[in-house]
Amino acid sequence: LYGVIEYFIDHKPKYHRYNVTTGKRIDLITLAKIINGLGSFKSEIKVIKKGLNYEYTANNKRLKAEIKNLEFTPHREAIKKLYNWYKQNLDKVDIKKFSLSNSCEQQKSLLIFIT
Numbered sequence: 001l002y003g004v005i006e007y008f009i010d011h012k013p014k015y016h017r018y019n020v021t022t023g024k025r026i027d028l029i030t031l032a033k034i035i036n037g038l039g040s041f042k043s044e045i046k047v048i049k050k051g052l053n054y055e056y057t058a059n060n061k062r063l064k065a066e067i068k069n070l071e072f073t074p075h076r077e078a079i080k081k082l083y084n085w086y087k088q089n090l091d092k093v094d095i096k097k098f099s100l101s102n103s104c105e106q107q108k109s110l111l112i113f114i115t
Helices: 002-010 028-036 061-066 075-088 104-114
Strands: none
């Protein structure tokens, strides 16, 4: 995302809207497994409805046409970087903002996941 923002600070965009995405398919179970593999806390992954719902992989043709040498960070690497950022900056994160119900259990789960 940083490279995209940096590019458009210095260049006038041809369009008003762009999909900033790798354009590669990835399912939610795979994302959940990547996240579960990072920390010592392992969450149960529950599949409520088996099978795939409507598949949509965002189209990034406009973005790739405009920024010729754009490279995307693979999902696993990007999630790991984000995880490590939260781990290093946990003291700066207002955990209450992560919880819809502000329940202690949800906040505790977030803390266990990150640590």
